[in-house]
Every structure is written in structure tokens, then in C-alpha cells.
Amino acid sequence: MEKGIISSKPKKQRKAHYCRPLHVRQACLCSHLSKQLRKQFGRRNLAVRKGDTVKVLRGSKRGTEGKVTGVDYKKGTVLVDKLVRKKTDGTEIPLPMRASKLVLTDVDKSDARRFKGKKGKPAEGVGGEKK
Secondary structure (H helix, E strand, C coil), X not given: CCCCCCCCCHHHHHHHHHCCCHHHHHHHCEEEECHHHHHHHXXXXXXXXXXXXXXXXXXXXXXXXXXXXXXXXXXXXEEEEEEEXXXXXXXXXXXXXXXXXXXXEECCXXXXXXXXXXXXXXXXXXXXXXX
């Protein structure tokens, strides 16, 4: 098989997805932006990072809003501080969620490199006005 030909078989697509290196998987863990953030950044989605605030769109925890405590690139899941499940002994464990089931309501603005070249740079001020 030639290098330029890409298979459309679902089995090969799944295998390619699960065999991707972690730095490529990071780009796959994106979530939609809220309407205010869409206007600010001029884009539809953004990669989820620790420290962002997200809102759950699907499942029994729908409507829950909380901070991202961790991102698991290997499993492709996001951990949110308010999404926990109690075990029988009473300890709480985090409930992993897929990034596609979340919407970003606020982003962590501590890393300037994250917004390098983006329309609404947080360093310029909230709102992303053009000069």
C-alpha cells in the first residue's frame, strides 16, 4: 500500500487514533467555546487544559460547572473537580468525561504561549478588541 493512500476502514481509523503519539492526541482533546469566548477568540474550539472552567453538556451530570483538575491524553478524558463518584467505603474518585461532552466557559490565561497569534489575547484585556 502506498504512503499517500489513507484507509477509510473504521478498524484502521480506530487503530490510527489509539496509536497516535501523546503530543498529537493533545490536539484531539478540544472542546467547544462558550458564545462569549467565541467572540473573544474568533474561533469555535480550543484544547482543554488544567485550570480551565467547563460545563457538562451530556449525561446525568448535565449542567454541572467546575474547574479542570487534570487531562488524561492516553485515555482521552478530562477530570473536573465537581464530577466525583463515591465508592462503597465512602472515598470519592473523579469521574472522567470526554472533552466533546464539555463546553469551555472560562480559560486559564496564565500561559501567554497558549494564545500566541490568536485574535483575543488575554494580555491585551478582556474582550479582545482590535486597535
